Amino acid sequence: MKTESNLEKVLAAGHLAVTSECGPPRGAIAKELTDKAKFLEGVVDAVNVTDNQTAMVRMSSLAGSVLIKQQGMNPLLQVVTRDRNRLAIQADILGAYSLGIDTMLCLSGDHTKFGDHPMAANVHDIDSIQLIQMVKAMRDESKFQGGSDIKGAPKMFIGAAANPFADPFELRVMRLAKKIAAGVDFIQTQCIFNVEKFELWMEGVRKMGLHKKCYILAGVTPMKSVGAARYMKNRVPGMDVPADVVERMASVPKEKQPDEGVDICIETIERLKKVEGVAGFHIMAIEWEEKVEEIVRRAGLYPRPEIS
């Protein structure tokens, strides 16, 4: 074991892991976050705390992670390279680890264009792959990126994202290979609606033996409505929602659409369980955290393993 991370323990023990996420609030009210997080208690192995997602200012992911930790849950600290340079990120990693946070996700972040501060400078001192390298060197070599020694290395279980649906498709497996070479321990994928395309990507992953070099958590999202399905299909960059999924959502009356969305999500998990190399699931129920427990239970992923 590289770390004390609960997620690592669950995965190393061979269980299908389950993670979900909680977006911090657009204000300083801690209760807004902890109320949402309560829905995930005992239901998931780690809770992603997003870092200014969609480039909108929110309570910091570090503070959010601490709040989640105080609730007795396992936070998964998301860190984007858009907002902070390598000094600030390393400082936050030291601070996070000192506060008991041992699992993180290395991301480049949505472009500021999409958020509420499009006038802000994008930092991008390092990219997500260089961030993985940096966190790994901090953990395994007790070295800062600048080369000096760390007294008390932060032992982070290192995650990253992968999007099997973005272009160019032929680079998507190679990009995962680069993240693994950089030192990533686990991957959370973009939401999977197009299972065939995901299977095709996994075929490439297995061909290179990458599923044996890191844990791949398949990302799923329950859709609340046909409107949400259309929005994701048409408006969210790098998202692949096939027409038949949208049609299925449209085929039921509006009041039944949330149930249909949850059904599709659970069926997707069942299909993904059969894909060799899938080590767990990342359930992104955005502002719909109360549905995660039902999904986890109905998908046969409950109870979550207790590993000391």
Add this chain to the structure above:
Amino acid sequence: MITAERKPLEEIIEYIKPYKRILLLGCNECVTVCAAGGRKEVGLLASGLQLAMLKSGSSIEIREHTLERQCDPEYVEELVPMIGSEEAILSMACGCGVQQLATRFKDKPVFPALNTKFMGGSLSQGVWDERCKGCGDCLLGLTGGICPIAKCAKQLMNGPCGGSTDGKCEISDDVECAWQLIWNRLKALGQEDRFLDIMPAKDWRSGGGGGPRKIIREDLAE
């Protein structure tokens, strides 16, 4: 080249309205090529300013001149005989030229008539795009001759983000995904394997992180 665009007339007028005699100074280099501050644009701006001042019931005497290179002290010296009676200089060069003037003529107000944009090249008639950020440590040899620092919206150095769709960047359909372009080139060159090399975190000291940059060529410096 360095590209530029003219500032709005109103902003320029705000700068020059306290003066009765100004020198409007073009540059024959990059800003001529990108049609922002050459001899022709000097003439157009002079007429525009005269007209606007007349409309507002005031007047201004504008002397037009265009230097071979405003960023070069040798050419800027040419101005010495003509500068005495001018109250201010309105420069149509890039920021480098404006600063050359401000340094040379210490007691003369100098104003920019252009917004300096980026280092780029021409795509087609009337269209220029950004190509170089001047990072000081060129990596084009590793990326098929296309720069991810200048052309990727997130300046990613190790491949496309999850927002690349049909060759377009997630920020706009008008922006090409730099990594799609790089990948196309690597394929055309038979250098696909190069993609798997991890580009380590960049040393930004050469790119301005180490403070203002300077080149000193001992063999040429006096």
